[in-house]
Every structure is written in C-alpha cells, then in structure tokens.
Amino acid sequence: MNQDTQDNFFKSTVLGHPAGLFVLFFTEMWERFSYYGMRALLVLFLTTSLTKGGWAWNVEDAMALYGTYTMVVYFTPIVGGYLADRFLGYRWAVVIGAFIMTLGHVSMAVETPTFLYIGIVCLMIGNGLFKPNMTSIISNAYEKHPEKKDGAYSLFYMGVNAGAFLGIMLCGYIGEKVSWSLGFGLAGIFMFFGMLQFYFTQNIFGNIGLPPTEETKKASKEKEAQENIAPNIIRDRIIAVVIFSVFSVFFWAAFEQAGGSMTIFAEKFTQRELFGNAAWIFKITDALLTLIPLVVITYVLLKLFSKTVKDYALGNSILSLSFIIIWGIVIWKIKRDFSTTETEVPASWFGILNSLFIICFAPFFSKWWESKYNISGPMKFGLGLALLGLGFGFLAYGSMGITADSVIRVSMVWLVAAYLFHTLGELCISPVSLSYISKLVPASWIGIMFGVYYLFLGMGNKLAGSMGGLIETISNQYSLSTFFLIFTIIPIALGVIMLLLSPLMKKIMHGVS
Template sequence: MSQNTTDEFFKNPVLGHPAGLFVLFFTEMWERFSYYGMRALLVLFLTSSLAKGGWAWSIEDAMALYGTYTMSVYFTPVIGGFLADRYLGYRWAVVLGALAMTLGHASMAVETPLFLYIGIGFLIIGNGLFKPNMTSIISNAYHNHPEKKDGAYSMYYMGVNAGAFLGIMLCGYIGEKISWSWGFGLAGVFMLCGMLQFYFTQDIFGDIGLKPTAASKQESKDKAAAENTPANVVRDRIIAVLIFSVFTVFFWASFEQAGGSMTIFAEKFTQRELFGNSASLFKIADALLTIVPLIIITYVLIKLFRQTFKKYATGNIILSVSFVIIWGIVIWKVGREYASATTEVPATWFGILNSLFIVGFAPAFSKWWESKYNLSGPMKFGLGLTLLGLGFGFLAYGSMGITADSVVRVSMFWLIAAYLFHTLGELCISPVGLSYVSKLVPAAWIGIMFGVYYLFIGMGNKLAGSMGGMIETITAQYSLTTFFLIFTVVPIGAGLIMIMLSPLMKKLMHGVK
C-alpha cells in the first residue's frame, strides 16, 4: 500500500475522519443491525411457549445453542482473515461474507429446525469472512497515521452500535409483537443493503483491500523488511496481544449475558407493565430514544453524501433508500405504541440501552483517547473490566430476595444501571483492543491476528452461553443474587490483575501507545 493511497483516503473528511471510514461505518452498521437483531430474538424465540409461537426449549438448551453460535461467529474469522490475506483481498471477503449472512437470515425466517441450522451455518461462515476484514481495511488505511487509530476505531464502533441499537429495537419489537419470522427476515433485508452499499462505493478505498497479487505480496514483504523490527520485539508484542486476548475472554463471558441471562431477567423478573403517567412517560421517552439517535445517524449520512454522492451515487442511493425504510418502520412503531391502550416494555428493549449509551459516549471517549489524559492499553482494559463488574453489582443487589419460584418483579432501574456501566466498560476494551492488535502486530499478519483475537472473543462467548445456562440451577440452589455476584467478582478481579500487570505490558509493547 503506497503513501499516495493513504493520502488519497484522507481527503474529503467527514466529522474529522476520512469519508471512507464512514462507508465502513454504515456497512458495519447494517451488519450489526442484522447480527444483534437476530441475537435479541434467538433465546426468547427458542424458550417461548408454543402458544406464543416459540419452540418451548429449556433455557439450558437455548443458551447452549446461543453460546455455540456466538462462539463460532468469532472462531471463523481466523479462516476468513487467512483467505483474505492470501487470496480474496479484504474487499471481496467483506462482500461474500455479507451475502452469506443475508442468506442466513433469510433461512431463519422460515422457522423450521432444518432452516434454523442452515441459517446459523451461513451466519457463521459469513461473519468469518466479514468481521476481521472490515477492521483490516481500517488498519491498512491508517497505517501511516497510527496516532489516529484509537479515535478511528471508536468512531467505527459508534457505527457498530448504531446498527445494534436499530437492530435490537426494530427486529426485537417486530419479533415479539408481530411475528418471529418478520423479525428474523428484517435482519436479512438490511444486511443485503449493507452489502450493496459497500460494493458500489468500494473504489473510495483506492487500492486498499484489493485481491493480493504477486507484486502486492512482495510489497508487503518489503514493507515488513523495511520496518526492520528485531525478532525479540515482535515476539514481545505478540505476547502482549495474547495477554490482551486472554483478558477479553473474561470480559465477553460476562458481557454477553446481555443476550441470555439478562434478557431472561428482563422477561421474568423485571416489572415491564406500565400504567397511567408511567406508561405515558415511557411512550414519550421511547419515542425520543428511537428518533433522536436516528436523527444523529441521519446527520452523519447527510455529511457523507455531501462528500461522496457525485462520485458514488449508486452506493449512496442504496444507503438512502435503506434509511427511508428505517424511518418508515420507526414512524409506524411509534404510532402503533401511542395508539395502544396498554404498555408493556418488550424484554428485548433493554438491549438497546447498550447501543444507545455507545452512540452517546463514543465521541467523548474518542476525544479522551486522543488527549493528553489518555490511558495506557492495560489501564483501559483494567478499568473496563472493573466497570463491567460494577454493572453486575447493580443486578446482584436488585435481585435480592428473588428465588427460582419467585413471582417478584423488580424495577427497571437495575437493568438500566447495569447496561450503563457495561457500556462504559465496553468502550474501554472493545474498540481499544482492535486498535492495539493493529498497532502491535506486523503488517503482513494483520488479517490472521485479528482472526486470532476474535478466536479468544469466541471463547468468551461460549463461556457466556455455558454459564448463562446455569441461571436456573444456581438460582434454585442459592439465589439469583448469587448468580449475578459471580459476574461481579470475576471481572473486577481480572481488572485489578490487569492493572497490576500494566508495567510488564508496557515493556512488552516496546513503545507502542
């Protein structure tokens, strides 16, 4: 990749970053829309009664499938990164991955066991091709601007969570209130939109992410040789990446309770039926929470249009049509809720809080990481794990007195507080982890090492499913508070260990900040 390519990429900025970053922003937004929209529904659909259109699975079985699925979507990026590095190029890997995921969501909408497993298979394959190579494009684009990477990944992560917010809100609402099939199917529609938008706008990246050729492979080798990094420094930095990766297992094993035990807590033990003034206030708040973030994202879209529409009209038209559809669904949803005589907060609704808080706090964290008050990577990880544990502390306290056969329903405050602290912790770990992998790993290994990093995240996701499936057993033997205390103590302990390891990590990173 030449200096001219990155210089060209940094022309025509949008909100202080290259316009190309926001093409990735919106592509990833639609992919996360589909992923989190489906994730919000999966466990609820499987465990709901036959009368409600579900399959009446046990929580343990549903969580086992959930854990296996979320683990697998993080394991396959190792293969996807390798294929892109050696054969496909990052761009074609993204396109093919998005197409496979579209087919996966379409299959799940059929609602039969065979098509459920076919759909999950397509999603696993598609995610493996898509996920590591989107981040690899950013890494290559910012190769000559390492000081901007933390901010770039934080902005990109805002797009990730904008998609998660919309996906959980709309797919979750339609799945619970209208039809499971419509909820699963909607996820596929916008995955297709994301793929087409990326395909027709990809020239904005210059030669970044093209299929590798003999010449480009030689250029990568020459670049690696030109870096002239001693072998022991490379070894130390790889060790640092592996340590970061191990601690992400602790983070995601707890954080991913959002799609399992926390959703079950919302459905069974949270007071979601509202009356009188409370119902009216919720309808107003829900409308604002739905519309205001969408206005912000639409503003970003308009800024992108001003820089890119003339040159990339087709991709921008596809993106604008998808937003018209989204606005139509949002207006329908708000109108339907205002016309309803009863107000019951969907169990999936709480999942939007994480994404909403991300959209709200990501710009501030991006500025923080670029300021003189920036923390080191290990300190960010330690802080993130501690905040995550504190979030579960709210659930542990709020669930006091709840037993397996309890009919007690507690305030929504405890879930809201938990999601806030989980989000603050996530902002310290998830986008920062991606940035540090890209800065610590030699350029020729980027795709594969992103895949390895995601492999560790996959381990955390599998643990999340296995541990979350124990909620009924632990609650029956002890209490629900005991269950959530496990997720309070373990992340805080891991966070303190990482903080203590900070001096060692700085030595291993050899000046990378």
C-alpha cells in the same frame, strides 16, 4: 499500499476523518443491525411457549445453542482473515461474507428446525469472512496515521452500535409483538442493503483491500525488512496481544450475558407492565430514544452524502433507501405504540441501552484517547473490567431474595444501571483492542491476528452461554443475586490484576501506546 493511495483516502473528510471510514461505518452498521437483531430474538423465540409462537425450549438448551453460535461466529474469522490476506483481499471477503449472511437470515425467517440450523451455519461462515476484514481495511487505511487509530476505531464502533441499537429495537419489537418470522427476516433485508452499499462505493478505498498480487506481496516483504523489527520485539508484542486476548475471554463471558441471562432476567423478573401515566411516560421516552439517535445517524449520512454523492451515486442511493425504510418502520412503530393505552415493555428492549449509551459516549471516549489525558492500553483494560463488574453489582443487589421460581418483579432501574456501566467498560476494551492489535503486529499478519483475537472472543461467548445456562440451577440452590455476584467479583478481580500487570505490559509492548 502506496503513499498516494493513503493520501487520497484522507483527502475528503467527514467529521475529521476520511469519508471512506464512514462508508465502513454504515456497512458495519447494517451488519450489526442484522446480527444483534437476530441475537435479541433467538433465546426469546426458542424459550417462548408454543401458544405465543415460540418453540418452548428449556433455558439450558436455548443458552447452549446461543453459546455455540456466538462462539463459532468468532472462531470463523481466523479462516476468513487468512483467506483475505492470501487470496481474496479484504473487500471481496466483506462482500461475499455479507451475501452469505443475508442467506442465513432469510433461512431463519422460515422458522423450521432445518432452516434454523442452515441459517445459523450461513451466519457463522459469512461472519468469518466479514468481521476481521472490515477492521483490517481500517488498519491499512490508517497505517501512516497511528495516532488517529484509537479515535477512528471508536467512531467505527459507534457505527457498530448504531446498527445494534436499531436492530434490537426494531427486530426485537416486530419479533415479539408482530411475528417472529418478520423479525428474523428484517435482519436479512438490511444485511443485503449493507452489502450493496459497500459494493457500489468500494472504489473510495483506492487500492486498499484489493486481492494480493505477487507485486504487493513482494512490496509487503520489502517493507517488513525495511522496518527492521527485531524478532524478539515481534515476539514480545504478540505475547502482549495474547495477554489482552485472554483477559478479553473473561470480559466477554460476562458481557455477553446481555443476550442470555440478562434477557431472561428482563423477561421473568423485571416489572415491564406499565399503565396510565407511567405507560405514556415510557412511550414518550421510548420515542425520543429512538428518534434522537436516528436523527444523529441521519446527520452523519447526510455529511457523507455531501462528500461522495457525485462519485458514488448508486451506493449513496442504496444507503438513502435503507434509511427511508428505517424511518418508515420507526414512524409506524411509534404510531402503533401511542394507539394503545397499556404498555408492556418488550424484554428485548433493554438490549438497546448498551447501543444507546455507546452512541452517546463513544465520541467522548474517542476524544479522551486522542487527548493528553490518554491512558495506556493495560490501564484501559483494567478500568473496563472493573466497570463491567460494577454493572453486575447493580443486578446482584436488585435481585436479592429472588429464586428461579420467584414471582417477584423488580424495578427496571437495575437493568438500566447495569447496561450503563457495561457500556462504559466496553468502550475501554472493545474498540481499543482492535486498535492495539493493529499497532502491535506486523502489517502482513493483520488479518490473521484479528482472526486470532476473535477466536478468543469466541471462547468468551461460549463460556457466556454455558454460564448463562446455569442461571436457574444457581438461583434454585442459592439465589439469583448469587448468580450475578459471580459476574461482579471475577471481572473486578481481573481488572485489578491487569492494573498490576501494567508496567510489564508496557515493557513488552515496546513503545506502542
């Protein structure tokens, strides 16, 4: 990528960052809408009784499928990163991956075992092409502005969680209260919108992300030679990436309980039936929680629209249409909720808290990482793990005395507190990990190393499914509190270890901060 391309990319800005970052913001938002919308429904759909439209699977089998799916969607990016680096280019990989994922969501909406598995396979393949290459585009775009990468990835991560928020809220609501098929299908519709918006606006990236040519490959090799990075420094930085990745396995093994054991805790052991004034308070709160973030995201959309509508009218029109549909669904949902006097909070509703908190706190963390009070990568990792453990501490305390067959239902406050601390921990680890990988590895390795990082995340997700599937066994033998206590102690202990390793990590990172 030449300097002129990058200068042009930074010429038109939105909220202090290039307009192109927000094209990626909205593309990733719709992809995460589809991913988290489907994820919110999968375990609930599989374990719900036949009389309520589910398939009545036992928890262990449902969690095994969930764990395998979430593992493989993080394994396939290493192949997708390689194909993009060597043949497709990042942009075509994103488009093809988004289209395959659209087919996957449509297949799952059919609600037969055959189409369920076809859909899951399509999602695995499509995600492998999409996931690492979105982040690779950012890495290349900010190559000459490394000081802004942490902030850029944090803002990008806000888009990720805006999509997750809307996907869990709307797909979960429609799936649980109207139709499982419509819930799964809605995820596919907005994945398709995301693909079209990206495709018709991709020229905003200039030469960034185009398929590699012999000329660009030669230029990349010459650039690496000019950088004159000693092999042992490269080796040390790769070791640092691997250490971060290993710790990430344990972070995600605990964090991804949100789609499994925490959803089961919400469904079986949390008081979700509200009446009278409590029901009205929840309806008003839920409406505000839906509308305020949507207003904020719409504001970002309008800012992008003002900068890019003249040059990319079709892409902006598609993006605008998708938001008109979202606003229509949200208004319908609020009107439907206020037409009833009783309220049962959907079990999937609690999943929106993570995304909501990220939308609220991501800008503050972005400013923190760009300020003089910024802390090192290892310290961010240690803090994130400790905060994650504290979140599970609330669940461990709130579930004291509950066993697998218990009829006790506890206050929603424990789940709210857990999601808050999990979110704060995630902001210290997930977007920062992407930034540090892009800064630590040579430019020609970016796609592959993002794929390797996602490989470790896949291990964490599979471990999450395996551990989550033991919730009934551990609860019967000991208590539900014991189950959550495991996820309290291990992350805090690992956080302390990472803090102790901080001096060594700084040394092998060779000046990357």
